[in-house]
Amino acid sequence: MPVQVGTLTIGGGHPITVQTMWKEPLTAIDTIIIDKISYLSNIGCELLRFAVPDIESAQALGELAGRVKMPLVADIHFDYRIALRCMDFPIAKIRINPGNIGAAWKAEEVIKKAKGKCIPLRIGVNAGSLPRVLSEDKNVAEAMVKAAEMELDILEKYGFSRVIFSLKSSDIDTTVAANILFSEKYNYPLHLGVTEAGPLVQGVVKNTLAVSSLLKKRVGDTIRISLSDSMENEIIAAKAILQSLGLRKIGIEVISCPTCGRTVFDVKTFLDDVKYIIHKVHKNITIAVMGCPVNGPGEARHADLGITGAGNSVIIFRKGKIVRRVSSEQALKAFKEEVDKI
Numbered sequence: 486m487p488v489q490v491g492t493l494t495i496g497g498g499h500p501i502t503v504q505t506m507w508k509e510p511l512t513a514i515d516t517i518i519i520d521k522i523s524y525l526s527n528i529g530c531e532l533l534r535f536a537v538p539d540i541e542s543a544q545a546l547g548e549l550a551g552r553v554k555m556p557l558v559a560d561i562h563f564d565y566r567i568a569l570r571c572m573d574f575p576i577a578k579i580r581i582n583p584g585n586i587g588a589a590w591k592a593e594e595v596i597k598k599a600k601g602k603c604i605p606l607r608i609g610v611n612a613g614s615l616p617r618v619l620s621e622d623k624n625v626a627e628a629m630v631k632a633a634e635m636e637l638d639i640l641e642k643y644g645f646s647r648v649i650f651s652l653k654s655s656d657i658d659t660t661v662a663a664n665i666l667f668s669e670k671y672n673y674p675l676h677l678g679v680t681e682a683g684p685l686v687q688g689v690v691k692n693t694l695a696v697s698s699l700l701k702k703r704v705g706d707t708i709r710i711s712l713s714d715s716m717e718n719e720i721i722a723a724k725a726i727l728q729s730l731g732l733r734k735i736g737i738e739v740i741s742c743p744t745c746g747r748t749v750f751d752v753k754t755f756l757d758d759v760k761y762i763i764h765k766v767h768k769n770i771t772i773a774v775m776g777c778p779v780n781g782p783g784e785a786r787h788a789d790l791g792i793t794g795a796g797n798s799v800i801i802f803r804k805g806k807i808v809r810r811v812s813s814e815q816a817l818k819a820f821k822e823e824v825d826k827i
């Protein structure tokens with residue numbers, strides 16, 4: 486069933502959304518933060534979560550939510566007062582587990598306020614922090630689903646259904662099994678990801694294996710590729726997964742050759758230089774960055790736009806046909822101009 490999260494609709498067959506999490510404490514709002522959120526939006530982030538450890542952070546996040554278009558999510562552990570304070574502001578979603586709040590009346594206050602304000606909750610089940618009663622369970626995936634059901638029991642008591650679930654583990658198979666089990670029993674939207682997935686390469690690999698195998702089974706509605714790396718790379722990785730699976734067209738798709746002994750163009754440096762330019766472009770096109778003029782344009786002839794080197798100059802080609810030749814120094818500028826022309 487679809488759940489409205491600010492301006493986004495998650496679940497119910499709507500496009501799978503891309504999200505990330507702010508990586509620093511939020512104490513005060515300034516233009517740097519607002520500009521950064523605008524930039525994250527430009528490169529494809531659709532939902533942004535913040536850890537909210539205290540009332541001061543709730544105040545700061547609340548003010549921020551009123552100043553940016555991006556739907557913002559408050560991530561709260563244990564303290565029901567922080568959740569209540571966040572809901573005084575236009576927060577798009579609260580990530581909190583009612584079962585972790587403590588006394589039943591505290592959970593009741595949070596759920597009733599969320600219900601009154603039409604703010605959805607995200608219930609996050611993590612294999613590493615299961616309730617004590619389930620921690621000895623041999624089948625961790627089943628235990629994760631039982632933990633989700635314990636939270637669901639509390640929500641259903643108050644007729645609260647505006648909820649999104651996540652069932653995450655650092656183990657790929659456990660993450661996949663838990664999400665499949667849950668999706669077979671319930672049709673609440675699922676937030677997918679592998680937790681504590683590791684640094685960039687390892688983290689992308691683990692997340693891709695888990696998330697893509699679930700998405701191929703039509704399980705999952707929003708994804709966060711958790712990495713010990715930048716928010717930008719989390720977003721780029723999430724977009725790449727959705728694009729590679731053919732589930733979303735979110736801007737430019739990049740293909741590039743691995744380079745070899747014939748390479749005459751610094752593919753990696755060009756990709757590093759062009760990365761944040763191309764991810765801001767909202768055009769559903771394919772670009773190619775190739776290492777040599779002999780094979781490059783031919784191997785990438787299906788690309789809408791491509792570039793490779795040739796001596797001291799670079800060749801820019803469209804659908805395999807050379808359209809421009811400029812000096813190496815002008816490569817980035819010329820390439821951007823050609824992207825703009827499409």
Ligand code: SF4
Binds near residue numbers: 747775778
């Ligand atoms: S495009 Fe050229 S440089 Fe790149 S892998 Fe193919 S032959 Fe090597």
